[in-house]
Amino acid sequence: MFSQIFILSPRGDTIINRDFRSDLPKSTPETFFRQAKTYSGDANPLFNVDCIQFAHIKRGGLYIVGTSRFNLQPAMSLELLDRLAKEIKDFCGVINEEVLRKNFILIYEILDESFDFGYPQLMATEQIKPLIVNEPIQPQPDSVMNSLRPKIQTFNIFVPNTMGSQAVQRSVLNKNQANEIFVDIYEKLNVLFNSSAYVINQSIEGCIQMTSFLQGNPPLKLALNEDLQIGRQQGQYSAGVILDDCNFHECVNANELDMNKTLRIQPPDGQFVVMNYRISGDYAAPFRLFPIIEEISSSKIEVTIKLKACFDAKIIASYANIRIPIPKQTANAYPELVKNAQQETAEYDSNKKIIEWQIKKLCGGQERSLKIKLTLQATQTAHTARKEIGPIAMNFEIPMFNVSRLQIKYLRIEERGNTTNPHRWVRYITQSSSYVCRI
């Protein structure tokens, strides 16, 4: 397993360097940094230099790197580094250079409990909490560094683009915290339409994610829809919610899921994914796209795209962006919005040959449309060029809405007699993962 774990600043300075096996040269961090800089853009997560295997992730601008001489498992090593980043974040609240430098002793402690001889040991925040003696040092709240801090990326966890949450940047060690728990249901949609708006392929990747600040980590009971069913038989149709497959966090006991649709959860501190699920069956796609292409003359094409929001009028999509690739031989393109269009823009990027149509807010039931007039260069005729239009790709986010109808019926603390009732926050968020219409 790992020989060393080190954390480097964006400039390549060593912030943390823990050597577990002493079987690699001391200069390995420099070797890593030099190699990482040879990539244009982000370096590959895994690469091999002189028989040394490097695995790294980037968090808050920092490189978190594991090295090994052995045939390690790539998925696992990345997961381990990500988990380490999560631990550090749980303890310190955020990950950035300043915080890590201030807390480097604490981080050595965390590393020592998390890894021994390079093998992962205890890696759950609440498991190692009793073994850690150092207190985290919080950075100055008004420091300039903080406001410039890059957004923290997470590995296995969904981050919505528009909905803010106060749960995101808080340390679990903060003692005066509110007794509360956040539950999010995220769904990412994959839909593929053909030119006549018929669905060729669709699926949902969803997860239930919790961020727990509950005092004393009491056991929880989470109830889902009563018509929930797991595993799909071939050719079966049912009115209920059918999940093709799902998996659970270690803290979840799913034995009662089949019987009474409840999960028993022993929540750890901080953020974790309770369950992931996958649905491949038919569902009503929230948006429909109707592209119409007309050849006006041999050098002119007109593309009209209609967008229909097929969900309840009370629900509002927080944004919807549509990208339409147009032929390489385009001389000029004019996207035209409908008259009086509000909170909508359409732009032509002549370098990339793409029309970007951005809609800021869209209520359920509404329709929008865009007309694009294309003029082609003389070298190509409209007939061959029209094949180069598309596929149209769409990005959106709809808060407080989920397609699968998976719902949280209730979330209870199992022990009675707990006087303070914690605050529970539930959010539903639907995002596009790959929402594409072929032409």
Add this chain to the structure above:
Amino acid sequence: MAYFGNNPQRGELQELYADLNDLNFEKKKEAVKKVIAYMTVGKDVSDLFQSVIKCLEFNDIEMKKLIYLYIVNYSRQKPDDAIMVIQNFRKDVRKSENPLVRALAIRTFGCLRVPKLNEYLIEPLKDCIQDDDPYVRKTAVLCVPKVYEVSPEICPPLLELLQKLLEKESNALVLANLIQSMREIEVVSGKQIIILNQKIIQKLLLAVDECIEWGQIFILDYLATYNPQDSKQAEIIIERTLPRLSHINPTVTFCAVKVILKYLDFLDNGDLVKNLCKKVAPSLISLLSWNQPEVQYTILRNISLILQKFPILFENDVKVFFCSFNEPYYIKYEKLDIMVRICDSKNFGQVLNELLIYLNEADPHFVRKTIKSIGKIAITYDKALDKAVSILVEFAKNIQQPTEPVQELLIQMQLIYKKNKQMYKHEESLKIIYSIIDYANEPESKSACAWIVGEFGEFIPKSVEKMKEYIDNFQMEDRLVQLQLLTSAVQLYLKYPSQCSILIQQLITSAKDSFNPDVRDRTYIYWRLLSTDPEIVKNLVCFNSGTFSNFSKDLRLWETQDLVLALENMGNISNLFHKLPHQLYKNIKIKVNNQQEVKIYKGDEKPESQVKEQQDENQQNIQKEQQQQQDIDLLNFDDPPVNNNNNNNKSNKTDVFELI
């Protein structure tokens, strides 16, 4: 921030030295922290060793942690000073009430890596392995491989203890560490250390349920190397592993898949095998949908390996591998590859329709790969041939520029024609392909064009003029093209002797003085043959049987004997590169594993013996073909698939060695 940046000047070291020896505890602690900070950025603070060690006299755990960190870093530089710490360690291990302190001491002790200190370590380590507290045991167990690496000669009593512990240990976490550390010693020493029995296996299986996720990975990964005694045992192990398939950690799920796939071989019950395959497939698909592209990539790479052994696994799920537009290209390439592998007589239509759409993508490299995949499908599956060819020809109609995909198109069409020579002679397709022949600008595609001109000379217009054009530029061409041109020109000459006689003379004159010995030799051979008896040349060059049944072998990643080893390393990084571990890492010894033949799980399952027979038959066929190919190889009539050839060369070599 102040800790970093500056060099520890002489003065600073002195200041630290003074602080370390200060009477004030807080001041000492601050000083130790500064020392660690210097150490982290790689500055040498080893001169302070003695002063730092002195601070150990305080019974403060935070201070201890810091100092131990320091000692581990510098013990090898200052082994003599390190001896002074030994007493401290021993005291901590023996006397401390706090299991944290005991574990901390033994963990640090193990990391010293100074051979002469290790003797002092044996006794305390033995105590710790038998400690009452599992936290201490789990730490101590991992110390053994640390010691083994530095001084293996003093370890046998420790190994005995480990084996004893394996029999009686009940804590899952300790068991997981135990397995892992014993495995590591097995790897380092090349000996078998772990001795299993029914009871231990039972215990390991129970431990999987109770363990933290990383422990589960250790145990499952180990179980995947074990060979069960009978079908019953295999069934039990699979049964206990099944719940792991729905674990949220992708590595746990994947290890579970690995265990189950491995044990399928040992099951008697065919229905059970089918059912299990149905359970494994959705889990693998889920791994593809929930994870980051990096993890998906590793899974995809492994799926192409699994598919070689289990072609039935994804029979009905080919849709899962369709590319979505916003995926990174490395994922798309893998998916293309897998689609070709899954493609069979039932779903080829679906796959080809999907590939057809990819041809419109913007990225030329991706389109090229798509064309290659279509070509592969056409060559591998006879039923798909017509549809695939019509897609490619349709694509050829719209070509106006010498782009990258065009090169691949020409190469693939050559291969398709080679395999199905009779079918396409008179086809419309040939004309269309011929019309884009001028767009070839890579050696491989050019040589494909030359082949087409030579082979189908009589069916395409102005083939002689075309050949003249090629020969005029002969000197500028790549060696590959030159070789093909020689053969093709001779073919054409035999078809149109009168028109081509000047042409062939021109060619021979310019080729006979080539700097490349291959080109020169081939020129001379043709020259001599043509001048003696053109009939012989005809037999050689217009060889018409065109057997390409072993094209499908190209889809195999591994030779059968390597497949076992590759499957054992499923999920490891060597598989990411589609290599065997010893090809990638020099420090890994291979266990020679020439046992059972590999069972392949096909759609309509045949009894094993038949499959084997078939394999033998195939083997013979292949050998025959290789023989044939070697005969003709001289004339490079067909490029034989590289795999075979290597193989053959290898066996030839060993023969020679044996003779010597």
